[in-house]
Amino acid sequence: MNRVVLHALPDYDRAGCEAALQTLLEPLGGMKAYVQAGQRVLIKPNMLAAKAPEKAVTTHPEIVRAVIRAVQQAGGEAWVGDSPGVGSCRQVARKCGILAVVEETGARLAPFVDCRPASSPPASFQHLEIACEVLDADLVINLPKLKTHQMMGLTCAVKNLFGAVVGMRKPQLHLQAGSDKALFARMLLDLADHLKPALSIVDAVVAMEGDGPGSGDPVAVGTLLAGESPLAVDAAALELLGLRTEDCWTQKIAREQELPGATLKDVELVGAAPASLRPQHFRPAKATDVSFGVPAFLHQRLRRSLSALPALDANCCTGCGLCVEHCPPQAMALQNHRPHIDLNRCIGCFCCQELCPRGAILTRQGLLLRLSRFFGLGR
Incomplete structure (x- = not known):
């Protein structure tokens, strides 16, 4: 059974974030269950674009800080990196507040500029090149922001790993999938399975609703989620928001493929009940196609x-x-x-x-x- 922990966190108070993260990870064995002394740990937040933290476009810097500190306390060497959609990693990290956190904690910024081919790319890819910092890390901690996504419906643990693909290689993969959203979802699922992050910790303190992932509206959810399986974490996130499996393409395709964690029956929820944390109103992404059978x-x-x-x-x-x-x-x-x-x-x-x-x-x-x-x- 895939365990996913949910814990309430009302705001981004620094001490509160560190305490909440510790409580969140306790049912999973704590950070020391994953990080060993001397290991290089790649922390992968969402750094889509150079937007201020209150816009809810990127993972909040205080959540990044709390994870860096937990990794360092476990004896790990913390690296923080992503490949933004627009702008350099350093430019985006500075605007969204993550660069200041990296510098204050003594962590290192991984700019995701260089990449190399995956040794055995998944079957759904014609070819796959991954950021060198991701491939060279001893383990990866996935740190997504919970947001709507106009193409996939929702971006959370699975979709956030797309940032391991560097720069203009992302559009090439969009072209490979074309207008076939199911194929693009399968590519994302294969990428997540290939990368196998040790942990996925979701910033859902303030999420995004509506026209995500870059132009939606912030919405208070007041929650952190964590688990080892990105799929199971996404299943819990959908339940938290009161959305269906069909509202997220990666989850929908994973259910059709009967992948573990695709539905809540495969997930052990620990901590706060999703219904107790669910926002009163949450505006999903607009539907982008018709799901009934059309030749x-x-x-x-x-x-x-x-x-x-x-x-x-x-x-x-x-x-x-x-x-x-x-x-x-x-x-x-x-x-x-x-x-x-x-x-x-x-x-x-x-x-x-x-x-x-x-x-x-x-x-x-x-x-x-x-x-x-x-x-x-x-x-």
């Missing part, structure tokens, strides 16, 4: 009506061009200082929305998708 040939013809695709909010857009630069299928171009989206080439990955610094990319649902949601048929 493939018909789905392709009716794609715009059956799916959700990005749309520009011209009132918010500043014409910075980041969405154009990072679009995996190169379906965007600047015209008159505003991005134009070629919907025939768009694969619906929503990288443009994820990385837009102004929240100027909206999710526009097709007519049949909106109707399916009204009648309870859509994802």
